[in-house]
Structure formats: C-alpha cells, structure tokens
Amino acid sequence: MKLGCCYYPEHWPEDIWAEDARRMAEMGLRLVRIGEFAWSRIEPEPGRYDWDWLDRAIETLHAAGLHIILGTPTATPPKWLVDRMPDMVAIDEHGRPRGFGSRRHYCFSHEGYRTECARIVTALAERYGQHPAIVMWQTDNEYGCHDTVLSFSDAAASAFRGWCAARYGSPQALNEAWGNVFWSMEYRSFAEIDPPHLTVTEANPAHWLDYRRFASDQVARFNREQVAIIRARAPGVDITHNFMGFFTEFDHHDVGRDIDVATWDSYPLGFLEQFWFSAQEKAAYLRQGHPDIAAFHHDLYRGCSNGRWGVMEQQPGPVNWARFNPAPLPGMVALWTLEAAAHGAELTSYFRWRQAPFAQEQMHAGLLRPDSTEAEAADEVRHAAKVLAQIGPQAAARAPVALVFSYEAAWVLGIQPQGASMRYLELVFEWYSALRRQGLDVDIVSPQADLSGYRMVCVPSLPIVPEGFAERLAALECPVLLGPRSGSKTASFTIPEGLAPGALRTAIPLTVTRVESLRDGVAEPADGFAVTRWREDVATALAPELADAAGRGVVFRHGKIRYCTIWPDRALLALLVERMAGEAGVERTELPRGIRLRRTQSHVFTFNYSAQGVFVPHLGATLPPASWHLAPL
C-alpha cells in the first residue's frame, strides 16, 4: 500500500513547493493528489487557461519522486461560470436555488454545465493525459456531498421526464407501474410529470424510487462522461473517484463499474459523532472511532470496483465539520492506516498535507500545521510507512463471509421506513459489526456479485430482489441469512404478488402476513434476546428455529437458508453468527470489547480500538490502547 497526501499547490507560495515535496517524500509518502478544486486558477477568465503554475507544480512534485493523482475541478465551478448560466445551480428540497460561495452548487442534469465540464476535463486531459507523473485521475470530488445528489431544478425535471419515457415507453405503463390510479395521480403524458417536490403529504414511493434511480443515474452519467474523456487521452492510467462514508444517495456499485479504483474519504471520528451510534459508544470511542467504521467502508468499497480500492482522504487529526471534533488518540492515525492495509488498500492518502490557515477548512488538521511544523500525525505516518515497507504488499483474501449490500435497498427503506428507527445502513452495519466482533473477515458485495465460494452469506435486508438472485441463493451450499423486509417489494415499489418475501419464497417457504414497527424503548423479551423496532408475522409450515416469549417465530430455517423476522439486537446477532459459523465450519474468535482482527493473504492484524489496554486471549498479551499486533498467517 502506498501512502500519499492531498495537496493544494495553489494555496501556498510557489517557493515552498519544492520543500513540501521533499518533506512528503521524506515522510514516506509516494502519492500526492492535486487539482480538484482549482478551476478558478486553471481558467481564471472564461476561455483563458493558465497552465503554467500547474505545470510547475507537477514538475516540482514529480522531481521529488512523487506520483500524482490529478483531480478534475468540476466540483467547484467558478463564479463567472455560474453568472453566465444562473440556472445551472441545483434547486434544493425547499425550492431554493443553491447559492455560490462554497462548493457542489451545480445540478447534475444541467446540459450547459455538463458541456462546460466536458470542456474543462478535455483541456486538462489533453494537457496532462500523457504526463509521466500522473498515475491516477480523480473525477470531480465526493459526489453528493452536502446533500447534492437530488435537485429539483427545471433541468432535473426535464431530464427526469426523458428518463421516465425511456424506462416506461408510455405514460400508461408508468401509471400502471407506479399505481397512479391511487389518489388520481395518473398522467396523460410524460410532460405532466414533475419531480416528487413539495407534495402535500408523501409522494408515491414508486415516484420517489424512480426519482432516486434517475438521480443516481445522472451522477453515474456525469462521471462516465469524464471517464470517457480521460480514458481517450490518458490510456492505461487509472481513474478513481473519492466516495464518502455512510452515504447511499447514489449507487456506488454503478459508478464503481466505470472507474478502475474505488477510493473513499475516511474520517472515523467525524462519522462516529454524526451518525446513529449511542451516546455510550460515542464516549467510549471518542478519539478512536467505532472499531468497525473504517473497516466497514474498506470492505464495502473493495466490493465496488473489482477489488481495487484505497483511501483517498484519511483523517490525520481533528476535523472541522462534525458537531464535536476531538483529536485522535496517539497511535490512531497509524492504526487507521494499517487497518486499510489489512483490507487490501492500494493507497492511503492523508487529507491534507498542510492545514490551511484560511477559508472553510482552516480547523481541519493536516500532517503539517499551518506554520509548517509537523502535526501529531506526521510521526505516525512515518512509522506506518516503515511497518508497511517491512511487511510488503498486502492483498485481500476472499473473506469467508459475504454481506450483501444494496443501494436500492437503502433507498427503499429510506423512502418507506414504516418505523422511525428503520435505518438500512445501521442494520447492515450492525451485521457487519457482529461478524467482526467474532473475528470474521467480511466481503461486502452487491446483490449482483458472484456469491459462490463464500462460506456464509448474510443479507440484512433486500426489499427488491434482482432477477436470478433467489436462484443463486438457493444454489449455495453455505448458510444464508435473510433479514426482514427482504423480497417485500417489486422493482416498481409494490408489494409482490403472493406477498413478501416474493421471489425469495423459492429459497425459503414462508409468507410475511403482517409487519409492525415498535417505538424506541419497547423491547419484547425472547430467549436471550429482545424484539425491538420491527417484527413480521409469518405464515409457514416451518417450525421456528427461534421464537419470542409468546412463541411467535423470529428465525425460520429451511435447509441452509434462514429468515429473520425482526430487527436483530446484538444478542440475536451474536447467536446467529455463532450458529452460522458453526454450521459453516468457519473459525470464530470471540474478541474482547474494542479488539478487532483482519487477515490479508499473508498476515493477521489485531487492532485495539479501545482507549485502554486490553488483554487479548488469542495473543496471550495485553495490547496498549490504539495499538496493533501483526503476524504472518
């Protein structure tokens, strides 16, 4: 795994570039990402390009032995461009045009802006496509950040009408698919269709799902256009995009297919603070991040792009954007780096080289402080670089467990939670964490992935079952677990004929006859676990494998395939993981709180995410806080 950093030569006096480059190399960095916000410097006036500074920056970095990841600057169109086509901005959910003055103010559907992007990316790729320093291109930056996938602009409405026409052929077919007879929502022509915007009560979930699919497609199309331009001018050079954490607004599997390397931006402390973790977890892992946050995304994005992946932005200290922004415990930056290696990353690039003293991210730590002294992370990077050099390249092995992740599932449960605590990402994460707590390595895969060869398959929830999925499941010989709401929807967001689990009934013979959601705080007892949040009634000839205190089935099993009717709490998850692993003959390791394992093809890594020293039985030793142990397999 190579180390790198994100660097903005345009932010610094040219006379320190060479020294920066020298220090990067000395610190053990080999890669440097540049350029992704520099439109106003590359093209300071409409049509007037200024390449000189960028030429020199690239030369200077290259001269120090660094390779460059070059970003396209399309996430930050300059003001002159917005002023020339004011309707290029996205319209937010309240109907307000999004203002200039930060970033990502564009609408993915605006044809004029897409033309401008093609122009600037072409110019960039023509100039640097063959440059020997450039080893990777990054398209745009963090698609969708700041809630920017959805836009309700005229451009989006118009594009959506075309998308609907292409998908359905006739308004009658669309009406039928969506069930628009309900509430007289039928359309006579595609021209009558609007985005699901500012409706009096919720819009048709089928309308929403198609709007989300459309919006995701617009992102993928936007990205694909840049990829095509770059590929034509930089043949053989890898292309990436930097995805985000806990983000499902577009289908990353889809975008991932068009790029070579999926990278993501890893901010474990910020993510811990901003998401659903309990106050107790937020306190316990305050300066370390929950032990599964980074690993979850490593395994998720490895599954997005043919196994090639990396960390494009790695938190090196306090960030500026969470509600609270603590500093990592000493050792965590190195630990996070090693965790990425343990999952088979090609690169880990720290964001950013030097903390900027100005503008929006001035409180975001870098490897250097604004005064160019080294920040706390610098020595940890040096140390990680040394360890990585010692152990050599680490390749991810196929994990014993496949965890099926579907962006569409996230949209479906988001559009129709049916209970305020039904959160798809949390559900999958809880499964992931339960597997990790027992020392199991996990591949997070798309529903289209080849599942053969896995020794356990977990499908936390898959409302819409892709064609052939049920058959592929049934053909597996390993234990499979299907979670609640699986098979509960057709592709048109309707309840399938014969009810849930629809197509999955070929895998396990049962019918979901009723579902209910339970308010927070309600926990109905079962044997060693509790029913919370969600439960389904099931009609089946199968005897329940697990039932609640009243005898209602909670887990049903049909051969190798199980169906779980409830939101599984941690006790039930532990029990299910134990049983399935036992049946599969997969070795488990009950790990102490805060300890995690991960194996590559050659090594086994043990990490202590706890803020205290922890005795680790399988090592027979105590790991200090924020430390790791590394051994050949």
Added chain:
Amino acid sequence: MKLGCCYYPEHWPEDIWAEDARRMAEMGLRLVRIGEFAWSRIEPEPGRYDWDWLDRAIETLHAAGLHIILGTPTATPPKWLVDRMPDMVAIDEHGRPRGFGSRRHYCFSHEGYRTECARIVTALAERYGQHPAIVMWQTDNEYGCHDTVLSFSDAAASAFRGWCAARYGSPQALNEAWGNVFWSMEYRSFAEIDPPHLTVTEANPAHWLDYRRFASDQVARFNREQVAIIRARAPGVDITHNFMGFFTEFDHHDVGRDIDVATWDSYPLGFLEQFWFSAQEKAAYLRQGHPDIAAFHHDLYRGCSNGRWGVMEQQPGPVNWARFNPAPLPGMVALWTLEAAAHGAELTSYFRWRQAPFAQEQMHAGLLRPDSTEAEAADEVRHAAKVLAQIGPQAAARAPVALVFSYEAAWVLGIQPQGASMRYLELVFEWYSALRRQGLDVDIVSPQADLSGYRMVCVPSLPIVPEGFAERLAALECPVLLGPRSGSKTASFTIPEGLAPGALRTAIPLTVTRVESLRDGVAEPADGFAVTRWREDVATALAPELADAAGRGVVFRHGKIRYCTIWPDRALLALLVERMAGEAGVERTELPRGIRLRRTQSHVFTFNYSAQGVFVPHLGATLPPASWHLAPL
C-alpha cells in the same frame, strides 16, 4: 350499527369485484364507501367523463346486497386540472406552492377550482343522485388533512380581504377591533390587508384569529356548495363528511350543521403515537390505543351533527403513517367496533377492504391482504357483526355529563398559548378521560348546545364566551366547572373590560388579576395534587374551596359554579369529578386502569383496554386483555 368498508374498485381488476362484494356481505358488511379519489378515472380527460366502470362497480356491489356511500373526488384533482390553473394550489406557510403528486393540493379559496368542483359534483350527483344503491354521499375527504386548511395564496388573500370587509364594514372598524394602533399596523383600506404570513415576529392574534375563522368559513362554504348540489339531485339521501382525529383547524360544529351524519376516521394506534401522550402511556397502550381516544371522538362528533354519526374509517391493523406502526392486539378491532356501537354510531366502516399493494398506503392494513387472503381483522369483524346482530340497535342515551368543546377555543389557545405546554385539546381530553375513569358517560357539546338536563357541566376552557352562554350557565341547577382562561378574551381577541372571566363574572364573582405559565417539570405542591403548567391569581370575596400549599386559591365555588385557576393534574381532576358527581347525585364507578364503561339506552358495555387481564369489581370477574363484557341495563 351497520358495518362497512372502504373500497376502491378502480384499484382492482374488474373480474374480482363480484367476488369481493360477495365476501364483504359474507363477512357481515352492509355498506361500502367508494369513489372519493377517483377523479382521474371519472374524467380521464378534461370534459370527457367515463361513467361505465363506476356504473358497473355500483351495480356489482349493489347486486351483492351492499349499500353504497359515494364520495365526491374533489380531494384529488388530477394533474391536467392543476396544469390548466396552476394557481389553484395552496401556498404553504413558507410561501411555497404545494406540489402535485399526493392529495389535497388545492386552495379552498380558488374560485376556478370551486367552479370545477361544482362541475364534477354536479355531474356525479346527476348520474347517481337517484340511484337506489346509494344511501349516503360523502363530500370530499378529510378536510384539512396534511395541514391544508390554511393557504397563503393570492386567492386566499383576496378572499380574506372580502371576508374582512363583510365582517367589519370599514378598515377603521377592523383597526379598532384588532387594536392595530399597536405597532402602526393600521390599514387604510381592506386592499392593504394580507394574510398573517411570514411576519417578522408573531402577527396580531386578532389577525390570526380572523384568519382562522376565515379559513374555517372557506372550508364550510366549500362543503356547503357540494351539499347543495347533492341535495338538489339526491333528495332525502344522507350526506356526510369524514372528519379526522385530534384535529381542530376548522369548526366541525359549523360543517356538521350542513350535513346529516358526522363521520370520522378512527386510528387509535396512530393517534396514540402521534400526540401528546407520555412515553409510559404509549408503551402501556401500544397495541390498544389509549382507552379514551376513540370514545372521545365518538362523543365529540355525535355532538357535531344532531346526534347522527359514525366511523367512516376504522383502523383494522397496522397503519403506515405514524412514526411507529404496531399491530393491534388480537381482539382490539372488534373492541373498537363495539365501543363505537356503545356510543350510538350508525355505522363503522373499515379502512380498507383490501390492502393496496401499490402507492402511498401500501403498508396500511386492510381486512384482506394484498393477496386477497383474510387479514387478522376479518374474523374480528365477523364476530363483531354477530354480537351487534344479537344486541340489536343501540341508541345513545343523553349522558349525565356535558363537556363543552369549542373549536374557537382551540384556535385562541393555539394562537396565544402563553406557555408552551398549554394545549387545548389535551386539556379537554384530560377532563374527558378523568370522567371516563370514574365510569361516567359524557356528551361533548358545543358552547351553543342546550345544556339543560345535564347533571354536570364541565367547561375545560372557553376564552371567548358566546352571547348568552353565561346566562345559560347561571340558569343551570347542576354543578358546573369552568377551567382556566375561560372568559379571558373578547370576540376580537382582546382582554375584556373588567378582565377575565369577562361575561362569566355573572356566573361566579371573581376577577383574574394575573396569569403565569410554568415550565415543564415545575410542580408546586398543593393538598393531594400539584400546580403545573398554568396558574391564575384571582381577586374575589369568595373563600377558596381548594388552595395550594401557600394558601392561594385554586378552585373557587359560587353556588353550583366552580372556577379552577390552574391546569388540573389528574389528582385534581379526580377530586373535582368526585365532588361534582357527589353533589349531582351521579353514580360513579372507580374503574381499574385500562377499564372503561359505556351505556346505551339499553346496554352497559365494559371494555378492557389493558394488555393484561384485569379484575373488574363491578363485574366481579376478570376481563381478558382486549375484551369486553356486555349486559342489558
């Protein structure tokens, strides 16, 4: 009481209509409501009506022995109509036009839309007004649902100006009535008046109150127009509208005067979750609903329309629209049905016959599942039908207690709570519940109602005292209780001369000299109860009947009339009910938690709303959970 269901033939293939009708009849249903969202099928193109399908649907249902309640489809104008007059949509409180794609997107004040409604209702009534199958007409659907009573459109502004001109005659009179000299808000002409929209801080409460009165009048006028069209074409056929629960945005007494039968839509589990009940109550009654939710509305709406009322939509299983959506305990659907009968309902109609597999309400249970199998409620409906047949028609007796309910009071306390926990509906509900907990039957009546003949009268709060009300109270010979803020406002939302309780001072000689609201969590002790939320200082020659620990009067009594100066907690409510009932010679029954009584002219019903079996002293027996006991009087 007849049973029925809500049915949407347009949602289902025509070839199953007859079988559906047969099954309805078999299940014990006699009524079926149809048509209320079918505009796009009745008039698929502007001016082109398609009656055939509806003719056939009516015939098919009728042929099975069912009678029909036919709805006007004006709650869901189709897209072609909105596109023809885009300004017909309501404008929300943020100034945003409400989008197409759900329902109720129209503005009650738009003349063009009212013309369209008159046209479609006329066409419908001309076709079916004399049809023998149709026993009832329903106007529109759930006026005001999804916060749609208020609109801030140009149409509404213009209509409001006319309304003000009609009410006040001159801008000077309006200025005087509202007190517009305050903050230079004086108008020189009615044309200068806007809705109270997006004002910098709160608008004049008099402005708000008149805007609420205007908006309520617009609803009543809208309804009255449909009623007149139907009456002329369907003479002698009952007309209803289906009201909602815990909803006070328009004056239901006013609308109720124009219809024959007040119906309402009863969703006990959804209402429990969505309203002010404590977390403890929400857990205890999770799958039953609070024992007074349905009963409260039964008694309220019975008082809205000359005593003729019913349940148009009865929850038959989990709904889709609350934050959490549990399933009813087995037995509850039958129990809710019997509770309606015990309050004298003419009909209870389940919503809906079959769960729709598509669109917004696909997670809303029906009597059938989407696959046409029977849902849990079906057998309960059969059972309820049998019980109802056995006991025969049940007529409501005049209750011993009148509880005075005023929509205007809800507006006044909503516009000017003066303490964040001052909620009119909750206050009335607490009184109602206290009476029910002691086994008392209650009539909820308007301030205009004839109060003679009642044995106790409770007025939880009545800020604006209608003409003659004080005199009518004074003439009563039964115990009367007046709650805080009664008589505190004139009709123009000013403090009356001589201060509160204004006109009520003829009933009880005291003056409210100061009021204060107390933050949540503050409870100041008194003898057996506590002062919370609200208290008033009173100047009077009367000695307090009850006082707080510091000796300040809490309840004053003057002959039969009491005035309570505080938000009464449950202990004080119990004490007051006990005293008043004792004085009135009304027999009380202290009921165990979760048990309720209700008497018709012929029977006494005992209901167990608890999730556990409860020993009921007056029965000398234990009632299982979600069960009832029925005895002749």
Added chain:
Amino acid sequence: MKLGCCYYPEHWPEDIWAEDARRMAEMGLRLVRIGEFAWSRIEPEPGRYDWDWLDRAIETLHAAGLHIILGTPTATPPKWLVDRMPDMVAIDEHGRPRGFGSRRHYCFSHEGYRTECARIVTALAERYGQHPAIVMWQTDNEYGCHDTVLSFSDAAASAFRGWCAARYGSPQALNEAWGNVFWSMEYRSFAEIDPPHLTVTEANPAHWLDYRRFASDQVARFNREQVAIIRARAPGVDITHNFMGFFTEFDHHDVGRDIDVATWDSYPLGFLEQFWFSAQEKAAYLRQGHPDIAAFHHDLYRGCSNGRWGVMEQQPGPVNWARFNPAPLPGMVALWTLEAAAHGAELTSYFRWRQAPFAQEQMHAGLLRPDSTEAEAADEVRHAAKVLAQIGPQAAARAPVALVFSYEAAWVLGIQPQGASMRYLELVFEWYSALRRQGLDVDIVSPQADLSGYRMVCVPSLPIVPEGFAERLAALECPVLLGPRSGSKTASFTIPEGLAPGALRTAIPLTVTRVESLRDGVAEPADGFAVTRWREDVATALAPELADAAGRGVVFRHGKIRYCTIWPDRALLALLVERMAGEAGVERTELPRGIRLRRTQSHVFTFNYSAQGVFVPHLGATLPPASWHLAPL
C-alpha cells in the same frame, strides 16, 4: 436614578391621559417614554402629519411633572409605506421577503427606506427638538430584535459590494484576504460578490465575518443618521437607544459611541427561560431570574457609552414572549430596580405603564392592569422610589475587575464554533458569574478600553486581537487571564502566522498546536475540576500551573499573565478567581448560593435572589427571599 415607564397615549382614550400622568407621578415615576411605534398615527397618510394628538399627549404628561423620552417610530413603518416600496422589506435567511403585520420588517440597507426615515425623524425633531418636556430621544427600538440585523435582499447585496470595495480596494485583495483560492471562490469583480446566502455547505468564514461586520455597520449607520438629525435640532438633549439582552448581532460598542446614554431592556425571567441555563437553574430561579442576568447587562452596557446608561424597559410581571412566562416573586421588581441603581443606572423605566388589552403584547404585564387597577409591581415601584430617594444618587465606582467583551469575538465563535457547545456569550457570562459569586464588582469593557487601573483583567476569549491590545496587556501590572481561542484568528478570519495566540505571544510565550472540542457529557478529570467542551494542546517552555489528570497543561502562567487552554468549568473558574484575586489583593467574599453583592461609590448592596431565606455571613443575618440589604460603604 430616576424611575419611569413606557407609555402609549395613542393606545388609550385621550380622556384618561391626565389621570394616567397624575398616577405615574404619584407612584414615584419621573420619566415617560413615548412615541416609538406611532408612525401610523403621526403620518396616517403619506405626507399628511397629525401632530395634534402628540402635542397634547406631551403637554399632558409634562403638566404632571413628567419628563419625556421621545422615540423615533422607524421600527414600525406603516403598510402604506411598504406598499409604496415593497422591496424595502428584509429578506430572511431562507430567501423569503418578511411580511408586514408585526414590526422591524425593514432592511437596513434599503436607500429608499433610509430616506423615509430621515424624513420622519426630521419632521419629529423639528417639531419637538426644542420642547422643554423632552429630556431624551430614543432612536428606533431594539435594533435587531426578531433576528433582523441580517438581510439578504438585493439592497443588502448591493450595499455589501460597496462595503467590500471600500474595505479591500480590489477584488484581488479581497480574494487574498478571504483565501478564496480555496474551492475556486475567487471573484473577478466586486459585482460578482453575493451575501453568504443559501450556500451548499458553509460559506467561507471570512465571507461571513465581513457580512456580519457589514450588517453591524449598516445598523450603526442607520442609527447615526437619526442621531445627526436629532442633534442638529435638539442640541444638548441626550440620545439613547434601547439595546436588548444576550444579543450580539451588531457591535453595541460601535452604536454606543454615537449616543449619549446606553439603555437596555431587562427581562430577567424571559431571558432565564430562553437561554442556555440548565433545567436546574431554570427551576431554582424560575421567578427571580438568574442572579447575574440583569447585572451582567448593566455592567456590559455601562461599558458601551462612556458610563452613562439605564434600563429603558424593566419587566414588571409576567411577559408574553418566552416559552414559559412565570410571575416574579413578590419583591423582585423592586430588587431588580435596586440592582440597576447599584450598578449606577441613570434611569429605570418599566415596560409598560398599563397592560394593553389588545394586539401582540396583551399578555405582557404592566404597572397597571388593562382595567387600570394596580398590578402587583405598582407598590414595589413606590417602595423602590422611596428607597432610592433615601439613599440619593448612586454612582458606579470603577470596579476592581475588567472583563473584556468583544462583539467580534461573538461573531467569530458563532461562525466557527468548532464544537456545538462553544458559545461565546455563555463563556463570558460564566466568567462574570464566577466573579460575582465571590463578591467582586466587574466592569465589562471593550477590547479598546483603557485597562489601566484595574486590579484583575479577564479575557474569556478574544480570537481577533485588536492592534495594540497585546502591548497594553503586557504593560499591565495586575493579574490577567486569557481564555481559549484568544489570538487564534487574524482580522481576515485566518489562523495567524506562527499559530495562536498570535499577537498575544508577546504577552505569554506559548503556541497552540492543536484544539479539540468534546461532546456534551464528556468530562475528563483534573485536579478538582474537569475538562469539558474544549481543550487546546500547547507548546511552551512554561511549566503548567494547572494540569489535567494526564499531566497536560490547562493553565499556564507567565508573570502576571495566564492562559487557560480549556472551557473552564465552575470549579476551575472559582479557583482562578480566587488565585487572581489573592495575587491582586482584591478582597473576595464567598457568597452563599443566590446571594450577590454590589458596591456603588457610596453604598454596598446585598441581594438575595434565592426563593428561600438565606443566612448571609457578611451580614450575620438571614435575608428573606427576593430581598436586599443596603449599607453605606
């Protein structure tokens, strides 16, 4: 200190004016503020003035021996004016024009409205400038109330562009100062610059800071225009403006420089309810207000205008605008009056003479009730008047402690809290309260104030250090404490070269190398106190004076100057106050909970803010609740 009241002759029949005036005088009042919302009566039609009623009102009041404070009516432009120039209204943060129907609907930047204001103020000043009854003029009313300092109108955008041009000279200079190269935010001309409005994520903090400075300048300019008009026509008559509590949206020091007497509107119970105080404090001081709320503002505003200050609106009973509105304990209105005197106020004017029975503030108590009977406060006012007469004029002495307060600091920490619990006002208030709890008198001063002569100086936080401030600090011979984030920003909202504390490094040799914010509930132990909310890592050769349990420095001391790296909890504040006072030789008095001291040049006041009697050691006696003790020094 003179007592007065706020009076609205236009609200009352003319035939009671004389009696009102007589009763005011009898009650001990000498001042009466009038006119500030009367535009629609002064100019009922465009260009037609009606002075007669105001002439008579002034004469009537004057005849009773009262002196008048005359307000300009510019906070409430009438509807006819808004209709003539509809773009004069402010645009809110959501892009919505602010509606007519309350007050403060104007945009400070609208030139047309400023012209209208100049016209009405000129007319008023020409008519009454020389009137012997008028002893003070008040400009407008509560600038900024209801979130009205910021506007995003075209008028504001245009004015902001001019402001930027004046400040920076060239767009290049602005780009450089703001760091607009970040995210391609560079402008090519001032015409390209918008307000920081509806940006996708946060705008550049430098953009925000300048927009806040601009908006503050617009307020000051607006005020200055009125001041100039009045001064020219009422030479020698004092001019005031009535500021608000806990309000920092514009620079009050700046506005204060243009007026003669800074007054403020004191609502201790409303402020307690609406701000950050804990639920426990809100309960303990429910009817008294936190003991430092009024005192804090007295000392703050005394520092805003050369030491001349007063209370223009004093809460006399329950108010109408807080979430909950309790009544003051008996005695509190007098106590609040005496507290103002103890801080050297020139006047305390009660809001309002008589409770209005109509419009927005009808639930706001006055000295009289709406029926003209005396409210509870009336006798307390009489009593306070008597006490004040007995003790004679009270002049504020220079306090031993200077507490440095910066409006710019409030903006900086508001724009970039970096931790959700970082609240500048709370931080300063906590320092103030800690000093008061030890019986110390405090002057709250601007960073520009002369600090010589103080015996202790506390700077809770001063991110941007004004020129010369560090040198002035270093020259002091008294103990000085600098709080976290001091010196952390340049005037352009960037991190200073050499890092924080920037210019203050000349005062204490240390460097802040990293900061972190801690989530609510996290408290890391130290010796007798805890680290919460905020902590900084420091590089320095100084040994820490205080450290946390892990040995990290929390307080560093260099000679007389200390730097505190954390959000100080109350235990640490107490310790620091004790040490500094000890070093300074300032006598402390550890006061019991709820007891406060304050000294004038001649007297020492002891106040009991507790709801219970409290034994006060320095008096050797128990003070009843809501009472005071007064003694010559």
